[in-house]
Amino acid sequence: MDLSFNAEERAFQSEVRGFIAKNLTDEMKRATALTPSVFSDPDIGMAWQRALHGRGWGAPGWPVEHGGPDWTPAQRWIFETECARAGVPNVNVMGVKMVGPVIIGFGSPEQKNFYLPRILSGEDYWCQGYSEPGSGSDLSSLKTRAVRDGDDYIVNGTKIWTTHAHHANRMFALVRTSDGPRQQDGISFILIDMKTPGITTRPILTIGGDHEVNQVFFDDVRVPVANRVGEEGKGWTYGKYLLEFERGSGIASAKLREGLRAITELAESDLTGRAIDSPDIATRISEVEVDIDALEMTELRVLSALQTGQNPGAVSSILKLRNSEIRQAVTRLGVDVIGHDALAVEPMRPLYKLNHEPALPEDMLTVVPEYLNGRAYTIFGGTSEIQRDIIAKMMLGI
Amino acid sequence: MDLNLSDEQRLLRESAERFVAESYDADHRRKMANDPLGFSPVVWKQFAELGWLALPIAEEFGGLGGGPIEIGILMEAFGRGLVSEPYVATIVLGAALIDRCGSTAQKQASLPKVADGSFKLAFAHSERVARFDLAKVATVANKTAQGWRLAGSKIAVLDGHAADEIIVSAHLHDHHGPSGRLGLFLVPATAPGLVLTDYPRLGGGRACDIELSGVQLPEDALLGNGKNALPAIEWAVDRAMAALGAEAVGIMQTLLETTLEYTKIRKQFGRPLSANQVIRHRLADMAIQVDEARSMALRAALKADNAPGERARAASGAKAKIGKCARFVGEQSIQLHGGMGVTEELEVGAYFKRLVAFDTLFGGTAHHYARHAQLGRVTQPG
Numbered sequence: 001m002d003l004s005f006n007a008e009e010r011a012f013q014s015e016v017r018g019f020i021a022k023n024l025t026d027e028m029k030r031a032t033a034l035t036p037s038v039f040s041d042p043d044i045g046m047a048w049q050r051a052l053h054g055r056g057w058g059a060p061g062w063p064v065e066h067g068g069p070d071w072t073p074a075q076r077w078i079f080e081t082e083c084a085r086a087g088v089p090n091v092n093v094m095g096v097k098m099v100g101p102v103i104i105g106f107g108s109p110e111q112k113n114f115y116l117p118r119i120l121s122g123e124d125y126w127c128q129g130y131s132e133p134g135s136g137s138d139l140s141s142l143k144t145r146a147v148r149d150g151d152d153y154i155v156n157g158t159k160i161w162t163t164h165a166h167h168a169n170r171m172f173a174l175v176r177t178s179d180g181p182r183q184q185d186g187i188s189f190i191l192i193d194m195k196t197p198g199i200t201t202r203p204i205l206t207i208g209g210d211h212e213v214n215q216v217f218f219d220d221v222r223v224p225v226a227n228r229v230g231e232e233g234k235g236w237t238y239g240k241y242l243l244e245f246e247r248g249s250g251i252a253s254a255k256l257r258e259g260l261r262a263i264t265e266l267a268e269s270d271l272t273g274r275a276i277d278s279p280d281i282a283t284r285i286s287e288v289e290v291d292i293d294a295l296e297m298t299e300l301r302v303l304s305a306l307q308t309g310q311n312p313g314a315v316s317s318i319l320k321l322r323n324s325e326i327r328q329a330v331t332r333l334g335v336d337v338i339g340h341d342a343l344a345v346e347p348m349r350p351l352y353k354l355n356h357e358p359a360l361p362e363d364m365l366t367v368v369p370e371y372l373n374g375r376a377y378t379i380f381g382g383t384s385e386i387q388r389d390i391i392a393k394m395m396l397g398i
Numbered sequence: 399m400d401l402n403l404s405d406e407q408r409l410l411r412e413s414a415e416r417f418v419a420e421s422y423d424a425d426h427r428r429k430m431a432n433d434p435l436g437f438s439p440v441v442w443k444q445f446a447e448l449g450w451l452a453l454p455i456a457e458e459f460g461g462l463g464g465g466p467i468e469i470g471i472l473m474e475a476f477g478r479g480l481v482s483e484p485y486v487a488t489i490v491l492g493a494a495l496i497d498r499c500g501s502t503a504q505k506q507a508s509l510p511k512v513a514d515g516s517f518k519l520a521f522a523h524s525e526r527v528a529r530f531d532l533a534k535v536a537t538v539a540n541k542t543a544q545g546w547r548l549a550g551s552k553i554a555v556l557d558g559h560a561a562d563e564i565i566v567s568a569h570l571h572d573h574h575g576p577s578g579r580l581g582l583f584l585v586p587a588t589a590p591g592l593v594l595t596d597y598p599r600l601g602g603g604r605a606c607d608i609e610l611s612g613v614q615l616p617e618d619a620l621l622g623n624g625k626n627a628l629p630a631i632e633w634a635v636d637r638a639m640a641a642l643g644a645e646a647v648g649i650m651q652t653l654l655e656t657t658l659e660y661t662k663i664r665k666q667f668g669r670p671l672s673a674n675q676v677i678r679h680r681l682a683d684m685a686i687q688v689d690e691a692r693s694m695a696l697r698a699a700l701k702a703d704n705a706p707g708e709r710a711r712a713a714s715g716a717k718a719k720i721g722k723c724a725r726f727v728g729e730q731s732i733q734l735h736g737g738m739g740v741t742e743e744l745e746v747g748a749y750f751k752r753l754v755a756f757d758t759l760f761g762g763t764a765h766h767y768a769r770h771a772q773l774g775r776v777t778q779p780g
Contacts, residue, residue: 001407001467002400003700009399074399279768286771290694290715297693304401318686385679392678395685396658 036369084254129173208369314394414475422479446515477648484557492519520561530761601752636713640698
């Protein structure tokens, strides 16, 4: 057993560092630090995606024939860790990490040829049409319907919590094409051009004051049958495959550590009257840091299993659950660290383009919004309650 | 970067798990709980034959040259069977201190005998007023014409009753008075002036308090050359905490499995307990915490030979986190067993008590989060 990286891996690490140093602008870095929602806005996120694509690193998890870099699990770990340390933009995952793998796994040759290069280059910007007002954790009860009419489906219904629908030019969606004996039957996976007539998008502001999610309405929207991925009625299988990607990208500890570092720096600063001198705060910082250490070790154990071709199993649910809980612990700690400054609200967005002097020091601007928006971490991508159901079923067999 | 077990490590795990599953059953544990010795000399001899006593000892002194990872593998298996042999006292603490601090002659005199099972050790360091502060020692060793004279009291000495030789820490006082250095002394269990009060230990095994009133020792009873032993003590205790953490993981794993089985069998309101979501989620949380504890024990073992600051933070982090997980998993195991969990009729309580003892030993969760905080801020990973 060995925690250290070998010479080849260390060489790769310095290659990644070099790439970041050359391509990560101060503007991107500042914008990322001042974004209290999950993903960077497209102007920032896609600028980074283009830089990655230019280097052949646009889609780390993809097979080589579709433009993946053919990295080992250790290389992916190094890449993700270096990116987190440097504070690179949080690229919207709906393209590269979500719809991409589904198209690669189940799409037609035409779909692969058309969509994959546009995901890599950032030309297409994707959103995810899964949840509906009546279908949250019980996702397969979804009611948005696609009725066949010649070479088209006619789609009616509504999707909700659609991240960046207001920026996206494409959506992948689960829609009902028939009614089977089980509610999971009769769901299909389709790709929708967001400029199609009949689509309207309503913004939803989250409690941190950010516009990241939306509700999308479909009113007789025509989608070519050729835009269906895989078989009609098998969409649930593809959708679940994607959710496993959403949960188990498996490398989250480095980002958590950066979050804690920022909070610790605030706690050590005169701006907070050195909050860290309170033994309670100091101990809680340690408690969260140790939780991150544990998560990191679990990630590395999974990585080691993957390197030798073993299947890590339901541990991806543990990773998702702990990552979301620790993220919330970090942001909660942040609010306590800044003390009275938690009272000041900055309503303007984006925070990196304010045209007035904010009421708070810049380092504190995102603290409360991140805590508030961060309540969603244990809700999206399968709530913590659903993750515990999965762990009980898959790991414990009950 | 590779956290997979080597073939040798896998074999060690298999043989330890097999031994514990086959030889260390409930009857044996019950017998040991009422045994005045607290462990079985026959089993100790088997440990020697299996090479487990020689495991971490250097090859030149009859050992196998293993490290913290191998110790962790063994300790996890020991935890599964609630093994009560004095392995931590003799091997993880005693042999390690002699190996680190002793002269070649001192190592030659005891380590081969430890490896073959004919010699047992203990480590007497904690004192009542010191609580968990390793630097706080009131016991004094005065330099005399013939050697050293020790006076003081020690508490919570693990398995001291079984030791042939007890390693005692004391402040060195030479002819000029206090030197400011701690020393470690090899004290024969039969030394005049040494009084040992022995008691059964929570969760199995035994411990004792020791009174040293003018214990006369020869010159060469001092381990090594008399330089300050505090760094070595911290090193040994950090490693012991990693080893005990692995043992706690084994205990928790057994509790999780036992509790899981029970909730599948036990029926109330016409269905198994495990059919209730509140129970399923509790078990999921227990499984998560066992896994987190496993990660932390492994982490502490992997960093046991790193620079002192990093090693100590990993050890304290592991001790704090595993202690927290252990209390949760232990308490919930009892809760989910209902009234039966509170009785001596099931073994759940025995496993739980060992976890409580683990959390207390060398300082509990609160102490180690505080030590972790004191040792530094957010460090770089990897």
